[in-house]
Amino acid sequence: MHYLDEGPSDAPPVLMLHGNPTWSFYYRNLVKTLSGKFRCIVPDHIGCGFSDKPGDDKYDYRLASRIEDIDTLVRRLDLSAPLTLVVHDWGGMIGFAWAVQNPVRISKMVILNTAAFPIPEEKRMPPALRLLRDLRLGQFLTLRFNAFSGIAARVGFKQPVAKEVRDAYKLPYDSPANRIATARFVQDIPLSEKDPGFDILLRTAEHLHLLQDKPCLIAWGERDFVFDKTFLNRWLDYYPEAELHRYPDCGHYILEDGGPALVDTIRKFIEIKEDSNQGHARG
Numbered sequence: 001m002h003y004l005d006e007g008p009s010d011a012p013p014v015l016m017l018h019g020n021p022t023w024s025f026y027y028r029n030l031v032k033t034l035s036g037k038f039r040c041i042v043p044d045h046i047g048c049g050f051s052d053k054p055g056d057d058k059y060d061y062r063l064a065s066r067i068e069d070i071d072t073l074v075r076r077l078d079l080s081a082p083l084t085l086v087v088h089d090w091g092g093m094i095g096f097a098w099a100v101q102n103p104v105r106i107s108k109m110v111i112l113n114t115a116a117f118p119i120p121e122e123k124r125m126p127p128a129l130r131l132l133r134d135l136r137l138g139q140f141l142t143l144r145f146n147a148f149s150g151i152a153a154r155v156g157f158k159q160p161v162a163k164e165v166r167d168a169y170k171l172p173y174d175s176p177a178n179r180i181a182t183a184r185f186v187q188d189i190p191l192s193e194k195d196p197g198f199d200i201l202l203r204t205a206e207h208l209h210l211l212q213d214k215p216c217l218i219a220w221g222e223r224d225f226v227f228d229k230t231f232l233n234r235w236l237d238y239y240p241e242a243e244l245h246r247y248p249d250c251g252h253y254i255l256e257d258g259g260p261a262l263v264d265t266i267r268k269f270i271e272i273k274e275d276s277n278q279g280h281a282r283g
Contacts, residue, residue: 001069002050003043005077007035012107013079014270016042017070019089019114020185021152023049025168026088026255033267038084043073045094047181049172054180061184063197066094074098074105082107084270088255089227090185092116097200100207109216110266111235111242112254113227117205118198119191120230158223158251165256208238216242217269221250221257243269 004024014034016027024042031040044051045066046059059065074083084107087095092114099106119125153166173179190198216239220232236242245265250257258265 001043001046001052001073003041003073004031005039005041006031007037007039009039011037011039012081013039013041013083014086015070015074015079015083015095016040016086017088017091017095018042018045018048019091020048021173021182022089022169022253023172025049025171026253027086029260029263030086030255030266033263034270037271041073041077041079041083043070044172045069045090045181047184053178056180056184061181062188063093063097063190063200066090067097067200070094070098071102079105084108084110086110086112086266087114087116088112089114089252093197093201093204096208096211097204100204100210103210103214106211106214108270109211109214109239110269111216111218111239113221113224113231113252115227115231115234116201116208117234117238118201120234123228123230125189125191152252155225156251156253157256158221158249159257159259161256212239212241215269217245217266218242219245219254219258219262219265220247221252221254222246222248223250224252224254226252 002024004027016024016030018024018026023044027040027042031042034040046069047053047061082105085095085099087110092111093116096116099109153169157166173182188195188197190196190201192198218232218235218239220227222229222232232246236244245262247254247258247262255262
């Protein structure tokens with residue numbers, strides 16, 4: 001597993017978890033902003049970014065494996081101090097599944113267009129995702145033509161973005177062998193009890209209340225093609241006291257669309273809450 005480890009080693013840790021089909025590149029601007037005062041840990045999930053991309057015979061591309069990977073990383077790095085958890089897309093399911101098992105290790109939470117609970121009843125899976133998830137044709141298009149990463153690089157942004165940035169998102173997925181995680185993540189979306197990982201998702205949702213006392217910021221791009229307002233409303237059911245920032249003109253790649261202003265909003269939230277926590281500790 002490749003990961004970024006930026007900032008003072010003894011600084012409060014910030015763990016940032018990306019989704020599919022992105023990689024640690026997604027958090028680059030947040031890392032630049034925070035790494036002066038915080039230790040920023042940003043892994044590339046196995047099969048993504050600069051991490052190894054093993055075949056199915058060497059790695060089980062399932063949610064349970066992803067959670068175990070994060071647990072191993074946190075323990076290997078000896079991140080004993082409570083950490084700020086920042087999640088986007090699949091990072092929410094992975095990160096919160098780990099967090100509810102380790103609530104004392106969580107200091108703060110930043111939620112960016114993601115989920116950690118079953119899909120709301122009123123929400124229907126977009127047809128394009130159904131195609132890529134359930135049909136052999138969809139898997140062929142993903143592996144052979146990088147369809148999912150290509151589509152995401154087009155519809156994930158709702159604000160102008162440089163071609164170099166779009167290309168960077170697709171960079172690690174430059175061959176069928178390097179697209180295995182992109183395909184497996186889509187296949188592993190847990191929609192019903194028959195799907196592997198759905199039990200983990202249910203248990204996570206049942207225990208999200210264990211984190212209700214943690215400071216929480218939710219930044220939401222309201223033009224997301226998957227994680228729309230129905231998901232946001234569900235998060236607010238769990239964390240009604242969260243600091244909420246809605247972005248009506250932003251899409252799924254909220255950190256890109258929100259730009260420097262959003263990065264600064266997240267910085268202020270983490271810094272203020274960290275200073276408050278230290279003040280309580282001194283008191």
